Amino acid sequence: MSENRSLLCDTATAVLREAADMHSLEEAGFATLLIAEADGGFGGDWGDVFAVLRIAGYEGSDLDIAGLILDPVAGDSMEKGAFAKVCLAAGALDRILEMAIDYVNTREQFGRPLARFQAVQQSLAILAVEAAAVNSAGAGAALALDHGDATFEIAAAKLRTNQAIGVGTAIAHQAHGAIGFTREYPLHPFTRRLNQWRTDNGNDRYWSEKLGAAVVALGTDGLWEEITRRSDRSAG
Amino acid sequence: MQSFAIHPFSTPGTVSDLRAQVRRIVSECEAGWDAADRANSWSVADPAFSARLGDEGLVGMIWPKRYGGHDRDPLERYIVLEELLAAGAPVGAHWIADRQTGPLLLRYGTEEQREKYLPGMAAGKTYACIGLSEPGAGSDLAGVKTTARKTDTGWVINGQKVWTTGAHIAHAILALVRTEPGSERQAGLSQLLVDMDTPGITVRPIINLAGQHDFNEIFFEDVEVPHGALVGGEGNGWKQVTAELALERSGPERYLSSFALLRYLIAEQGGDPAVQPLIGRLTAELWTLRQMSMSTAAKLAGGEDPAVEAAIVKDLGNSYEQDVPLAIQAVLTADFDTRSDSDLARTLSLLLQTAPSFSLRGGTREILRGIIARGLGLR
Ligand SMILES: Cc1cc2nc3c(=O)[nH]c(=O)nc-3n(C[C@H](O)[C@H](O)[C@H](O)COP(=O)(O)OP(=O)(O)OC[C@H]3O[C@@H](n4cnc5c(N)ncnc54)[C@H](O)[C@@H]3O)c2cc1C
Numbered sequence A: 001m002s003e004n005r006s007l008l009c010d011t012a013t014a015v016l017r018e019a020a021d022m023h024s025l026e027e028a029g030f031a032t033l034l035i036a037e038a039d040g041g042f043g044g045d046w047g048d049v050f051a052v053l054r055i056a057g058y059e060g061s062d063l064d065i066a067g068l069i070l071d072p073v074a075g076d077s078m079e080k081g082a083f084a085k086v087c088l089a090a091g092a093l094d095r096i097l098e099m100a101i102d103y104v105n106t107r108e109q110f111g112r113p114l115a116r117f118q119a120v121q122q123s124l125a126i127l128a129v130e131a132a133a134v135n136s137a138g139a140g141a142a143l144a145l146d147h148g149d150a151t152f153e154i155a156a157a158k159l160r161t162n163q164a165i166g167v168g169t170a171i172a173h174q175a176h177g178a179i180g181f182t183r184e185y186p187l188h189p190f191t192r193r194l195n196q197w198r199t200d201n202g203n204d205r206y207w208s209e210k211l212g213a214a215v216v217a218l219g220t221d222g223l224w225e226e227i228t229r230r231s232d233r234s235a236g
Numbered sequence B: 001m002q003s004f005a006i007h008p009f010s011t012p013g014t015v016s017d018l019r020a021q022v023r024r025i026v027s028e029c030e031a032g033w034d035a036a037d038r039a040n041s042w043s044v045a046d047p048a049f050s051a052r053l054g055d056e057g058l059v060g061m062i063w064p065k066r067y068g069g070h071d072r073d074p075l076e077r078y079i080v081l082e083e084l085l086a087a088g089a090p091v092g093a094h095w096i097a098d099r100q101t102g103p104l105l106l107r108y109g110t111e112e113q114r115e116k117y118l119p120g121m122a123a124g125k126t127y128a129c130i131g132l133s134e135p136g137a138g139s140d141l142a143g144v145k146t147t148a149r150k151t152d153t154g155w156v157i158n159g160q161k162v163w164t165t166g167a168h169i170a171h172a173i174l175a176l177v178r179t180e181p182g183s184e185r186q187a188g189l190s191q192l193l194v195d196m197d198t199p200g201i202t203v204r205p206i207i208n209l210a211g212q213h214d215f216n217e218i219f220f221e222d223v224e225v226p227h228g229a230l231v232g233g234e235g236n237g238w239k240q241v242t243a244e245l246a247l248e249r250s251g252p253e254r255y256l257s258s259f260a261l262l263r264y265l266i267a268e269q270g271g272d273p274a275v276q277p278l279i280g281r282l283t284a285e286l287w288t289l290r291q292m293s294m295s296t297a298a299k300l301a302g303g304e305d306p307a308v309e310a311a312i313v314k315d316l317g318n319s320y321e322q323d324v325p326l327a328i329q330a331v332l333t334a335d336f337d338t339r340s341d342s343d344l345a346r347t348l349s350l351l352l353q354t355a356p357s358f359s360l361r362g363g364t365r366e367i368l369r370g371i372i373a374r375g376l377g378l379r
Helices: A003-018 A022-027 A046-059 A065-070 A077-106 A118-146 A151-181 A188-199 A204-217 A222-234 B015-032 B047-055 B074-086 B092-108 B111-122 B237-249 B259-269 B276-301 B307-331 B343-359 B365-375
Strands: B128-131 B147-150 B154-162 B172-178 B189-195 B201-207 B213-226
Touching (some): A003 A046, A022 A065, A046 A065, A046 A077, A077 A118, A118 A151, A118 A222, A118 B365, A151 A188, A151 A222, A204 A222, A204 B276, B015 B074, B147 B172, B154 B172, B154 B189, B189 B237, B237 B307, B259 B343, B276 B307, B307 B343
Antiparallel strands (some): B147 B154
């Protein structure tokens, strides 16, 4: 991570933990994250947006920081929103993974921590794999946005994220037992948001129909050519 | 916490040339390739094709020139591999030598071993096989019982290996053996590189459930090899094998090996609006896996050890490749004849049979998830 990026992440973490309203986010300058330095903005790239929104998802902030960052920039609002949900979900999935790990390491049954049971280990490994997939998808979509058109990548990333949310939230709840089903325990704010993001800005049907039709339109050998052509845009 | 730290894949400036080179070779050679073979590409051995890739400088790409290599960047090699796999090219003959045996020799081998094997490997003409599994040592590899007794002139090997892919075409086997008499578990193991034509070695085919001859069992009866067959340190075998497995797990072959099936689905059934959402979903998963595999390749290229990331990529890639044929089978119309001669039908039938092996070879699903769980601090 670049020095700028890690400073940005530190600021985002601090501000999102404390901020009670949109005003404090505006004060911190997030609205200009994507605005060029020459125009008085922060001059960040889409990788920065991914990093900041991922932190917002991880910290569980309900403030609309995504809107603050993305509204000022041009682009299809469905796509921008879908990208934001992917980033937020990447952070939230990492958070519920962390909560589940802490929980099974402390909670004891049958005379030992739940983490000692192989069945529990294996199911949390699946949660980790799903969270990893969403983090990779988010970073990949951000890279594509830096090179211009990212319709393909955003569709793929959002669809993959929707899948991961279904699998991941179920595992996190299972690992927590009944305590995770209470209003008091702080798991549900994360799983509730994740479930909402699964619907928002395109559910599985929406993106799979769209992406499937686009892929078919590329012809038999078109899919591989398209995937590689798009990622090769970053060649140095 | 971060479940997966992303390592940016810095796409090499030569990427267009490399893709064009591979696509040209493929178009010149593909006339005789069977559709179903294309969905099994790194298991299909075609010595002429391997030698052609060797001539083109596309085997042993990242090895030093003095050993017949080409001093290329690991990410350039990644591009070549993904192109070959996406095309379903028959890369099985040289695959293991290029992916793991050669790199292991560069890291641990003696000068003599490197000079003897690497140039032939880089030419796509010397093949290797992996001698790890035994009847009593599968997932629990530390149960290896094959022994090598040290004598004044060398080593004498006795024992048995099993499931050895390509042993019937390989020139050499890198075998994990017990060199310290009476040692147990991970201790006292070493790696020996043994020429397959050494007297005392018997290779017997094991035919898989699809009728193919890919793997074998190997018997060692008083097989005498010189001291120079020892690769790396005596007793260091466990550590070396663990490093070798990371090379084996994260590559593009863990999600692209059956890409041909998706291609045939698009070609033959893509016009069906009921099939398009599945094509969309499979594309989304494929694209995501590629991001993960490239990030892991970049980490490996940066000199770091991505053991957990490699396990994540392999586990997810295996699940994906096992899901693809089942999902396609489920979505086809009732009048689609899976016994027909179409590319889709033949490839689908084969993969429905062979898919279970994906989460066995190279470390089972349960073992990989155990590695991931350890990375999470659960064990
Ligand atoms: C196509 C193919 C090619 C292969 N090629 C090679 C090769 O070239 N060289 C080579 O050395 N080997 C090769 N293998 C062997 C492969 O590495 C082994 O199959 C694998 O390590 C599993 O060992 P096993 O088959 O003995 O199964 P077992 O270890 O007996 O396992 C059976 C089942 O039990 C599960 N299990 C085992 N231990 C545990 C545990 N502690 N916790 C939970 N579950 C567990 C496993 O995950 C698996 O599901 C190949 C295998 C296949 C299928």
